[in-house]
Amino acid sequence: MLVVDILILGSGWTSQFLIPLLEKEKVLFAATSRDGGERYGKPTIKFEFDPLSDDEQPFTVLPDARTVVITFPIYKSGASKRLVTLFGASHAGTQAAYIQLGSSGIWNKGPTVQGGTRDQTWSDRNSPFDTTNDRAKAEIELLSLSPGVPTTVLNLCGLWGGQRNMRNWVGRVAPTKEVLAEKTSIHMIHGYDVARAILAVHQDFLKAVGQRWLLTDGRIYDWWDLASAWGSGGEAASDTDxxxxxxxxxxxxxxxxxxxxxxxxxxxxxxxxxxxxxxxTFGLSPAKARLERGDA
Structure with a gap:
């Protein structure tokens, strides 16, 4: 059976950045989609994960892999363990590691106050988070499989790049002055940097085993600042006042x-x-930052 370095489960938005990077770095990969059609110029394997099924047959079409990247969210209790178990059972002798892409939204209700003023609330990857969140529960389940099965979670903040242009969001996010008044911080990361992070973890997975990571571009953006500078004209008005x-x-x-x-x-x-x-930890710096135009 074919063995790939990285198997991408779910060829969604992230794949438009991950696939070109893997090709550039000559990393052997395969990707799946629900319909098995072409994604970003590349064929995919028809595959759909049923979080409630114990049938390993759907997994037999997948190649062996060193790293499996789960790009879709998992919400059901037991589903993360089920995915890992079924992949392993259908790929005898496989030693795959697993990366789950998650959301930084799990920290919305659990910041850690670290000095400064009372309302200065910093969260890092070790801060308390909302353990009642269904995605967070599934991520905890996946991480609990380590170190027997190497697993890690990359919790991503707001995603931009490609067709996701922040300028197009201003009018929807702040349709009135009253709504804008309550807008505070926003954290972002470009899809190209997400792809670089996935590749870095794959190449040095021992650093990541059993760990949850928080990914931003290292900046805090102020909605007032963005709205004032950009207005509501969107990308089409980027060269106008x-x-x-x-x-x-x-x-x-x-x-x-x-x-x-x-x-x-x-x-x-x-x-x-x-x-x-x-x-x-992985010796990288974000390559796409400050929300400047720079599609990978």
């Missing part, structure tokens, strides 16, 4: 709330995410 009322709304809010300049200081931005440990 800011359109819409957002710049004026922000000026008014700055006067009303005593904000002298943008971006606002961290202690006024609510949730703050610290992702330094991943980048330092």
């Amino acid at each position: 800011p359109q819409g009322p957002h710049a004026q709304w922000v000026r008014e809010l700055m006067e009303e709330r005593g904000v002298r300049a943008l971006p606002r200081p961290p202690e006024r931005l609510g949730r703050l995410l610290d992702s330094r440990e991943f980048w330092s």
Whole structure:
């Protein structure tokens, strides 16, 4: 049977960045999709994971792999263990490691206060998180399989790149001044840096075994700052002056709330995410940052 370095379960948005990177680095890979059609110019294997089924037959079409990347969310109790068990049972002698892509949203209710003012709430990968979240439960289950089965979780913040342009979100995120007034921080990571992170973990999985990682581009963005600079014209208006009322709304809010300049200081931005440990552990720095145009 074919053995690949990386098997991508689910050729979703991340694959448009991961597949070209793996090709560039000459990493042997295979990818799946529900219909088995072409994705991003490459054929895929028809596969759909049923979180409630113990039938290993659907897994027999998959190649052996050194690393399995699970790009889709898992919500059902027992499903993470079931996926690993069925893949192993259908691939005798396989020694695959598993990367689950998750969300930084699990820290929305569990920040760790680390000095500073009372409302300065920093979360890093070791901070308490919302353990009632179904995705978080599935991730805990997957991590519990280590070290017998090498597993790790990459919790991603807001994704951008390709067709996901932040400029297009302003009007939807802040349709009124009242809504904009309550917007604080936002954390982002480009799909190309997600792909680089996946490859780095694959190449040095011993550093990742049993670990949960938080991935951002190392920056905190202020919604007021973005809305004021961009307006609501979207990507089509990127070469024009800011359109819409957002710049004026922000000026008014700055006067009303005593904000002298943008971006606002961290202690006024609510949730703050610290992702330094991943980048330092794997010797990388984010390549796509500051939300500048730069599709991979």
